[in-house]
Amino acid sequence: MSDSQVVSNDVVVHGAEAGVQHEHLPYQRHHFETYAQQNDATNFAMWLFLLTEIMFFGGLFTAYLIYRNWYYPAFVQASHQLQIFWGTANTAVLITSSFTMAMGVWCAEMKKKSALVLCLTLTFVLGLVFLGIKFIEYKEKYDKNHIPGFHYSMQSFLNPQSDPEVYNEYHDKPLSFDMARHTELYFFLYFAMTGMHALHMIIGIAILGYMIFRAQAGAYTTGHVTFVENFGLYWHFVDIIWIYLFPLLYLISRH
Amino acid sequence: MTVHNDESIEEHESHHHIVSPRIYITILLALLVGTAVTVWASYVDLGEWHILPGITLFWNPVVALAIAATKMILVVLFFMHVKYSTKLTKLTVGAGIFTFIVLVGMTLSDYMTRAWGRW
Numbered sequence: 001m002s003d004s005q006v007v008s009n010d011v012v013v014h015g016a017e018a019g020v021q022h023e024h025l026p027y028q029r030h031h032f033e034t035y036a037q038q039n040d041a042t043n044f045a046m047w048l049f050l051l052t053e054i055m056f057f058g059g060l061f062t063a064y065l066i067y068r069n070w071y072y073p074a075f076v077q078a079s080h081q082l083q084i085f086w087g088t089a090n091t092a093v094l095i096t097s098s099f100t101m102a103m104g105v106w107c108a109e110m111k112k113k114s115a116l117v118l119c120l121t122l123t124f125v126l127g128l129v130f131l132g133i134k135f136i137e138y139k140e141k142y143d144k145n146h147i148p149g150f151h152y153s154m155q156s157f158l159n160p161q162s163d164p165e166v167y168n169e170y171h172d173k174p175l176s177f178d179m180a181r182h183t184e185l186y187f188f189l190y191f192a193m194t195g196m197h198a199l200h201m202i203i204g205i206a207i208l209g210y211m212i213f214r215a216q217a218g219a220y221t222t223g224h225v226t227f228v229e230n231f232g233l234y235w236h237f238v239d240i241i242w243i244y245l246f247p248l249l250y251l252i253s254r255h
Numbered sequence: 256m257t258v259h260n261d262e263s264i265e266e267h268e269s270h271h272h273i274v275s276p277r278i279y280i281t282i283l284l285a286l287l288v289g290t291a292v293t294v295w296a297s298y299v300d301l302g303e304w305h306i307l308p309g310i311t312l313f314w315n316p317v318v319a320l321a322i323a324a325t326k327m328i329l330v331v332l333f334f335m336h337v338k339y340s341t342k343l344t345k346l347t348v349g350a351g352i353f354t355f356i357v358l359v360g361m362t363l364s365d366y367m368t369r370a371w372g373r374w
Binding site for chain 1: 271274275280282283294297299300313316319320323326330333334335336340341343344347348352354355366367
C-alpha cells in the first residue's frame, strides 16, 4: 500500500546474474514476480482486514437483534425518535459518495489526474455532509436527554404526549416503567453502532484528505492504483454497514 | 529479461479488469431506487405470518433486510469489483459472509429457543 517508489539498485534479485538487472515497473516490489501478483496480494490483505471488520460490526448487529427481540416494545418506541427524513438523506449522501469513490478508482486506472482529484474531493465533501447530518441528529438526542447515562430521560416513553412531534406521527401508548427503562439500551446501541460507523467515516475522510494531496502530486496516476483501489474497498465497506444500519435503526419499527 | 518484463505488464493489463463508468452509474441509480423502495415499504403495513402458535414473522423487517442485502450485493459485486476479481477474493468474501451468518444465526437460534414452548 505504500507509495514509496524507491527501488535500490543494489538489490540482488533471485536468478539474476551479475550485471543483469531484473527489470520491472518502478512501483513493483522486488519480492513479487509480477505486478499482478503484488496487486492480488495487497487486495487479499485488504479483504482479510475487512473480514475482521465484518466480525466486529457483526457483534454489534447481533447484540441489537437479541435485545430488540427481548425488549421489543421499548425498541419500537425508541426508534420512533429517529427521523426517517435525515436517515434517508444520509443514505443517499453515502451511496453517492461510494459512487464518486468508484469513479475515482476508474480515473486512477485511466490515469486522469484532475478527474481523480475531483472525485476524491467530492467523496471527501460528501463524507463531511454525512457527518454534518449525523451531528444534527445527535444534537436532537442531546437536547431531548436521550443520550444514555445519568441524564437519560424516559419522559417521551412514559408519557408520549409530552413529545408532541413524535406522538402526532405514531400515537404511541405509554410504556410501563420497566419497559421504558430499556429504551436506554436502544439508544446505547444506536450510539455504539452509528458512533462506530461515524468513527470509520472520520478515519476515511482523514485518509481521503491525504490522498487528495498525493493525487495532485500525481502519485496514483502512474499505473499504480493499488492504494486508491484498496481505500475504495474500505469506503464501500463503510457504506455497506450503513445500508444495514439504516433499515435496522430507522425503518423496521414503523409497523 | 526485458521480454519477461513486457509479459508481466501485459499479464497485468489483461488481468486487471477496469469497470466502466456506465456500470457505476447504473449501480448508483439502482442503489438510490432501492433506498426509495425501502423507505416507501416501511410506510406500508406488509402484515405478518403466523408460522406456528407463538411464532410470528413480520414482513416489514424481512422486506427491509432483503432490500439491504440486494444493495449490499450490488456494492460488493460492482463497486468493490468482486465480480471481476480472482477466485481467492471471491472465496474470501464468501467466507466473510458465511462467518457472519454463523455468528448471527447460531447466537439468535440459541437465545430464541431457550424458553421454547414456555411462552
